[in-house]
Amino acid sequence: MSRFVPLPGSKRQPLAGSRPAGPVDKSETVSITVRVRSAGGPSELAKRVETESRKPLAERQYLSRQELATQFGAKSSDLDQVEQYAAQHNLRVVSRSAARRSIALRGALGDVLRAFPADVQLYHHSVGTYRGRTGEILIPAELQGVITGIFGFDTRPKKRITHRKRVSAMDGPGGENGESPAFFAKRYNFPQASGNVTLDGTGQGIAIIELGGGFQVSDLQTYFSEIGSPLPTVSSVSVDGADNQPGQDADGEVMLDIEVAGTVAPKANLVVYFAPNQGDKGFLDAISTAIHDTERKIDVISISWGSPEPDLSEAGATQELQAYSELFTAAAAAGISVCVASGDHGTATSAAQDWDGKIHVSHPASDPLVLACGGTQIDNNNNDVVWNDGTPFDTSVAGGGGWASVGGISKCFPVPSYQAGIQLPAAVDGGPVGRGVPDIAMSATDYFVRVDSGEGASGGTSAVAPLMAGLIALLNQAKGKDVGFLNPFLYANANAGAVHDVTVGTNAITNTTQGYDAGPGWDACTGLGTPDGVGILNLL
16 A cells, blocks of 8 residues: 655645535546656756857757657656556556656546545635645655646636627728737738748747637638638647637637737648646646647747736645746747737736735746736827726626736746846835746737627737737748747847837726836836837847
């Protein structure tokens, strides 16, 4: 009989405001993902990324996916050990990947809990009823140091980051229906050509991470015809049993991401990775699948989902943070750029009905190895200012109000080296200075979209992530090499023409939360400012 020990970093608690909903059904069939240690060591890979990202683009040496798997994947012996232990507890292997350092197991919840004991219960919350976990996960002593994370017990959903204002009949872009994404690409000076080469994303692969919803090809055909842009190639990948399933509320997120990225880079291959919106398991598995996908060439990843950064003093959820960071480190080592929406509710991060009353930034936007994308709005003088609709939180109105660019100071990550030279503000709720969010920003309002045969204006920082991903695809094409982890370059060249400063506005929510004010240089509303696509290309 195994002796059990706590899995480091696995301590967790239910969402604030959760109410007990009774015991779990131990006969329910569930899936978990077990992550194991790297053969090469995460610190060694992180050091490589730090070194390479400081070099000029022409001198950088990225790892191929095969090299990444061979040098920093899992040992077969570690996966064997987990698999053999799982078999002793009636758990079957759904998938196993040395490159992804993971093994997916499936079985009755009772058997899973006997193999990896944890305090799991059902809870009611404004986000819905979910399976939640309190305290630490226990693992067998013989797997101590082998297993680095177990995901799937907790099914609290991630939040999509879309500010969708209205849907009307088929009227095409313009007026209240919003502008084509091409309008914003032109506004931020996205390059159209490099020498004699037209920049359209040819040869590039853009991964779009989605947690639910779907797209209809007929909608995409109509949309791109209406805006006068070529229909991009869009395919989908099923992760953890999820698939392209249009007809859901999350369709608005899926279509916004595809339509924005597809307009900017119409000749790129857009690959949508669909995963279930149930805790960190699906989200992590989708990101990992995209990074390590050897069948499709992924150069840039767009993510418009997230959650408030955990309070480590209470939650101790470091296994989740570590797993995401290791994936983003792998992406950077392979030359893959990761663009993440910073969020849409100022320093609250959550919508009114879900807010816990505390100040947060959003994760994974707060991870230092992603490009956090904040929001602006265009004022009456045609200037970019901080995106903020000026409304307070009000659960009685649609959407709950309080729409504003999320930005602030991370409580989980220290100041990264590329931010060492800027003046980061003190956190508005106290605490040490950490990683500043976001890195850049662009307009978060009035994007023309088509969703489930309806058309209208949409936005949020959810539009900025695929817009930036499209720009990076153009830069990659122009340079003939992936620009990869772009943050150090942007910060080093902020005063040389890579960005335009945004100095007006605040992300405080009216009568609700404190916030940060925009000003000269980096600020916790719009980061360095809005990117200048041609300026970046000329400086690379």
